[in-house]
């Protein structure tokens with residue numbers, strides 16, 4: 001079995017105790033972080049993993065989408081672990097460290113608007129820092145959408161997600177095609193010349209690549225992380241309805257909101273339809289996937305919407321979705 005600590009004998013010796021290796025999974029909204037996390041969890045290798053999932057929105061949808069974890073799983077919602085709920089992140093890690101037996105590895109899925117450099121800063125200064133070490137910061141980049149981020153309000157956040165990475169997982173390369181993939185690779189290496197880039201088409205990466213790569217030793221030479229409290233101009237809201245939505249109306253409404261809502265995800269209750277529907281939207285890409293039958297649970301719609309602050313009008317969004325009820 002891999003022992004990540006074997007690569008850090010000096011760290012281990014200095015601490016005199018086992019330190020919990022942490023891998024951050026970062027990446028922009030919809031880049032494929034949950035898919036990557038699921039691929040790691042399904043592979044497993046006997047290591048006692050703990051998983052901490054952060055959703056920026058009030059609902060932790062991602063936590064519902066990850067496969068069953070053998071070890072501990074913790075969810076942090078209603079805030080971002082890089083800024084508004086930094087204390088919750090540290091408390092969560094402390095709780096995990098106190099469990100018996102403690103996990104051998106912690107995977108943290110950050111929210112899509114999290115700045116990984118801010119999270120590194122949090123761990124550098126937190127009082128748990130002697131009990132943990134950051135083994136890897138992986139940023140998932142969607143090869144299809146990456147170039148669109150350059151001239152947006154969130155370009156700075158997107159860049160920090162890349163510059164903060166120890167390793168880049170370049171996802172959906174087949175959908176992007178070789179020419180665009182090459183352009184994205186150039187964009188990444190312009191921002192992070194030493195980037196180690198792993199290409200994949202379906203978000204899956206061998207466990208050993210992310211949780212045991214000797215090249216990660218270079219992390220010690222990285223420039224000091226500096227907090228940027230204003231790095232993400234995003235807001236979120238949750239739309240809920242106990243009444244069913246008309247499918248065609250909903251489809252039409254979400255199409256009309258493409259400029260306002262960058263990311264949406266949640267479970268929908270459609271009129272005259274017996275199954276839950278998992279809805280996901282990233283930019284102009286949307287997917288509707290059948291889930292289980294409602295069974296004994298009360299059918300209801302719960303949808304997280306995320307958009308750029310300057311164009312995000314909660315009342316207008318609620319009204320637009322309310323108009324789909326009936």
Ligand SMILES: [Zn+2]
Pocket residue numbers: 080081082083084113114115232
């Ligand atoms: Zn944040």
